[in-house]
Amino acid sequence: MQNQTDNPMHSKAWAMLQASRCGARTRSGRPCQSPAMPNGRCRMHGGPSPGAPKGNRNAWKHGARSASTMGAAAWIKAMARLVDGEEA
Template identity: 65%
Template sequence: MRSVDREGGRGATSLDEAMQRSREPLSLRQAPRCLAKTRRGTLCQAPATPKGRCRMHGGAPGSGGPKGPRNGMWKHGQYSQDMIEQRREVRRIIKAAKDALDAF
């Protein structure tokens, strides 16, 4: 028995031909691609939304909740990026001072 591929045995000869036979509407075929990294390690090729990712992926630059007190989960700012960075800087200065004292 002869095997028949999904395109009815014609076989794709080029990407352009494959694109022309696609059942996707033209607007979807021309949409920018998602390009998120998939679990296979390849780039996602699904059509992207205006934020740059497809319906399955997120985390595009500029997406997510607002920074600072505008964020609904904001209570005291203890874990805001600014405060975390500030504590890191203080620890770095204390360690540098201790290292300087230990040198004597």
């Protein structure tokens, strides 16, 4: 029979048992016992991604409300007011 200390799977399992736990409250009211990720929560209660990155270009839909478009619209409105003021 092989000694347990020679088994490479034993060290991985031991490391998993020693990992910090998530601690989020489950629906039963007890703390979650899943291993925590670096952010302190498990994959089900926070996972590796806390949300979209800042300036996420993947979430860009059309640009109708972008800062440059809104600035251009404000400039056009200001020019229209000037033209209307000159005609009156």
